[in-house]
Amino acid sequence: MSTTDHLRALHDQGFTLLPGILDGPAIATLRALMDRLQPIHWDYIGLVDDHFKCVFNRGPEWLPYLDLPGVIELAEAALGGDCHLVGMTAWRSHPGFIGGELHVDHLAMELPESLLADPAFSLPVQICTAHLYLDDIDADLCPTLVIPGSHRAGRKPCTGETSWRGKSAEAVLCRAGDVLVFRSELWHTGSRNRTADRTRYLLQVHYGQRMVAQKFSPYLAFRFNPDVLAACSPRQRRLMGDHEAAEYD
Numbered sequence: 635m636s637t638t639d640h641l642r643a644l645h646d647q648g649f650t651l652l653p654g655i656l657d658g659p660a661i662a663t664l665r666a667l668m669d670r671l672q673p674i675h676w677d678y679i680g681l682v683d684d685h686f687k688c689v690f691n692r693g694p695e696w697l698p699y700l701d702l703p704g705v706i707e708l709a710e711a712a713l714g715g716d717c718h719l720v721g722m723t724a725w726r727s728h729p730g731f732i733g734g735e736l737h738v739d740h741l742a743m744e745l746p747e748s749l750l751a752d753p754a755f756s757l758p759v760q761i762c763t764a765h766l767y768l769d770d771i772d773a774d775l776c777p778t779l780v781i782p783g784s785h786r787a788g789r790k791p792c793t794g795e796t797s798w799r800g801k802s803a804e805a806v807l808c809r810a811g812d813v814l815v816f817r818s819e820l821w822h823t824g825s826r827n828r829t830a831d832r833t834r835y836l837l838q839v840h841y842g843q844r845m846v847a848q849k850f851s852p853y854l855a856f857r858f859n860p861d862v863l864a865a866c867s868p869r870q871r872r873l874m875g876d877h878e879a880a881e882y883d
Contacts (some may be wrong), residue, residue, distance in 0.1 A: 637707045639813070644712055645756055648785035649806075649816035655704050656811035661768050665835050667695060668724045668768075675852045682731045682827070688850050689837075690722040690777060690874075695863035699837060702872050705764050705813055709841040712759040712817075719873045720761060720848055721840035727776045731827040731834075735801060736781070736791040739763065739840075740818035750786035757785065759819035761842045768835035771808050774828040776836075778814060779803035784821035791821050841873075847883075848875050 635643075635650075643650035656664070668686075673679055677686045690696045700706075700719060702883050705781055709717055771777050784791075784798045796802060800820060805825065806814055816822060827834060842848075850856040858874065866874060877883070 637704075637711050640708050641711045644708075644759060644815065644817055647782045648820035649780050649814060649822075650708075651806065651808060652704055652708070652813040652815060653809070654811055655702055655813040656766065656768075658811075661699075661810050664699065664766070664837060665768050665849070668835055668837070671724060675855075681771075682728050684726040686724040688722060688856070689724045690719065691850070691856075692754050693859065693860055694862055695876055696722070697865060697867075697870055699766065699839060699864065700870050701764075701867075702764075702813070705815065705839070706817055706869070709762060709764070711861070712762055713841055713843045716844045716872065716877060717846060718844060718875050718877070719840070720842040721838070721845060721850070721870070723838040723840075725833040725834075725836045725838065727824070727827050727836070729827050729829055729831060729833070731776060731824075732830060733776065733825040734823045735793070736779070736795060736821045736823050738790050738819050738821060745788040747786065747788045750788050751808065757819070759817045759843075760846055761840065762815055763818070764839040764841070765814040765816075766837040766839065767808055767810060767812050767814070768837070769810050769832070771806070773805055773807065776827045776834040777805035777807055777825055779805055779823050779825050780816065781821040785817050785819035787819075787820055787821065844880070 671686045735873040743847050781798050781803050
């Protein structure tokens, strides 16, 4: 599929799967980087999962995952050539991990479903997330669950809601190195790790339109790592927020 095809899927289905973005050596490198992480600020190593925020700021070795070929072109096509990073989270989900309920990551405003159902209306993408899977994802290893087209619901799912327009959540089964890109209004969730001895390794990269604020924890105390900034390409600096002057600067 071309970038145009993937962009059409984002608008029609709310998500798209990009196969084979990472090769074997890149997968091994990223897994090793995640295994070396230690918690800071609000990060944690838990009983069934480990969660690390803003890992792009840990060192220059994380920079290649900001603008992976195939992924960054889709992000820029969906969000604009001046889009930027709004987060990068490393996540390990161990046996016993529970997952969660259907949710949306961000809904700018509620809209009538009748408007969103009109094929003449195209809802702009404001935020999208890339899931970089570092394991083969089967039905037992925490597959991401999505409801195709649910970004057109115009609202968040209610507590306990498991379907939309008769559609139930579908598991995204994929191979290590595949990348799932989905828009922030899509109804989705993580699912259980039912395996006895496998941990799901996942890197989440979140992109937003320029006017979507970058909210890097711990917020006022956040400081860019100078070693990271020194190693950035021009595109990576823009993703970090080094924009040209505009109306609200």
